[in-house]
Amino acid sequence: MRAWPAPDVPTLSVTGPQVSLHDTATGSRVTPVPEGAARLYVCGITPYDATHLGHAATYVGFDLLNRAWRNAGHEVVYVQNVTDVDDPLLERAAKVNIDWVELAERETQLFRDDMTALRVLPPAHYVGAVESIPLVIDLVQRLQAAGSVYRVEDDLYFSVTADPAFGQESGLDRAAMLEIFPERGGDPDRPGKKDPLDCVVWRGEREGEPAWDSPFGRGRPGWHVECTAIAQEHLGAAFDVQAGGSDLVFPHHEMCAGHAQVADPSAPFAKTYVHAGMVGYDGAKMSKSRGNLVFVSALRNSDVDPMAIRMVLLRHHYRTDWEWLDGELWEAVDTLEQWRRALSLGAGAPSGPVVAEVLAALADDLDAPRALRAVDAWVAATLGTDGLADTSDPDAALAVHAVLDAALGLDL
Template sequence: MRSWSAPKISRLPGNGEVPRLYDTAAGEVRPTRPGGTARLYVCGITPYDATHLGHANTYLAFDLLNRAWRDAGHDVRFVENVTDVDDPLLERAEQTGRDWRELAAGEIDLFRADMEALRILPPAEFVAVTEMIDDIAVLVGRLRDKGATYELGGDVYFHADAAPKFGAVSGYSQEEMLALFGERGGDPERQGKHNALDWVLWRGERPGEPAWDSPLGRGRPGWHVECTAIALAELGTGFDVAGGGSDLIFPHHEMGASEGHVATGEWPFAKAYVHAGMIALDGEKMSKSRGNLVFVSKLRQSADPMAIRLALMARHYRADWEWTGGRLLAAEERLARWREAVALPAGPAAAGVLAEVRARLADDLDAAGAMAAIDAWAAAASAGDTSDTEAPELVRAMADALLGVAL
């Protein structure tokens, strides 16, 4: 599937540090140790509404990682999916009287435009689930051959007890898993399951729903196995980072890791599981089910996308925080200060600023700390420190290459 256009990235002198990241499975900040090519998989949207600030916050976080890896001298193979067939999409299509394919195509186009405006580096492979149906069915067949599945009412389930490492990604208790599974699209109370935490790999055809022919019978994939199949096809097992919002820790990343482990016999499925925090509005997590969404496309009608980007980076990517209009206003003021400073003919020496920005980003993507270093430089420049004629261009380049902000 077509991705979006890549922004031109400024070149910087030297190289930065290889970033250290908080790995949810390990419960600590750990070094990333990619080979020549860093491999990144980020779970994408279900295109029935796009793109709210929670999405943007997540994709911006992994854009910072992408940029930090590149600055450290690595090539990056970044893969992102689009779940373009799933219950929420089908439900929205029915509610609005639209064909589900038409609805998905329109929202994917809007998502592309939002990502391009925010200067998110595009994935090397932007993969729709509907492009991978055969691969997903083959993976379910491999799991069946391993004895890890069973059928129930025409559906194929993964047996959680067949996964030796089930629970290793989230570290959650059985009670926590059951509660979250029910909240996040699971069916823990379905009668006939071997374990309440077993999950659907292949959903048998239902009247009025899209379905595909496969060796498993006509139907469509379950949610978690989709990303597992795409990641295996595009990155292989043991890739560097699996990323998404913190609401994907369980069940999505937990279950995907188990599928990958059982299918390949290799562990870990991803070397690190990295998660962005949730954004709230009016005291509640921003989500489609609650309807309390702030859409990037609406904000872009009246705000510079670079100010939106700065507003999101002002809080650490792992933090949960609340969106208010004041955050955008503060970001607009910061953007104006930076632009005024880099427009000066000279400013304070900036080599130390570059070193600090790189160090902050290498420390678990501390964008707020990196921005504070540029704030201090801009304040000194505006106060009349004009000792270096090359400094404004260096600051402009680091804001672009490392923070994705066009000045």
């Protein structure tokens, strides 16, 4: 599957600091030290509806990590999946009377367009669930060989007790897991399961649903095993960062880790787990079930500057839960006008301090709000109270424009 086109990103004349991140698994700050290229996996969309701002906040948030690593001198291998066959997609396709393949392709293209507009760097490997089925089959066979897979009717389940480390990624106790599991796609009450928390790795063929041949019978992959197989294929074991929204901590990322660690007990699935907060609207988390969604494409089609959308997202730390307010968007439009005015002057307040502060802020657990405050201060100093530029740095605008794009993804 093809990704979206890569934007041209300037190369900075200075090197950024090494990046520290909040690790969900330990609850502490860590500084990943990549061995060779930095390896990043961010869980992708299930393409049954357009990209809403909750999605956008996650992908812009981890775009900051991609950029911060690059500015620190690392090559980055970034992998993202597309769950282009799954229950929500099939249900949506049936509801609107459209072929599921057509729906997946249409919404995936819309996602690409949104990511392009927001200047999110594309993954090196953008992999659909359908094209990864051979990888899934191989992984399920390895899990079978480890004795961790059993059959319930036509479905294959993974036994979570096969992973001694199960629960360490999320830090949840069993009671909390049992409460969350059915809310996020699990089936704890299914008869025949050995443990209520066991998850499907291969779903046997159902009438009217797509299915593929396998040694286990015709069917399709489970959700968690898809990401595990793709990550292992393109990043190997113990890759640097597994990332996604905080709603993926359990069960998705816990199950992914379990699959990988049973298939290869010699190494953890990922070294660090990093999660983005949830975005709300009208008093609740954005969700398709509630219908309280704000779509990136709708804003773009209303002639809203995509850089203003990105700026609103950057005003909130990636790990925080926050609520989208339309007023923030119009404030961002006004802010961009001021920033562009300052950049158009060429000369301005000294650029060295603001460049250093932006890079330091993003190395500090991707603290984009702190970085934006530094740029706000530079703009204020450049324009001055009387609207005249401080000409102490004749090339200030070039340096600030470069760091805005390279570090924050804002092309002004």
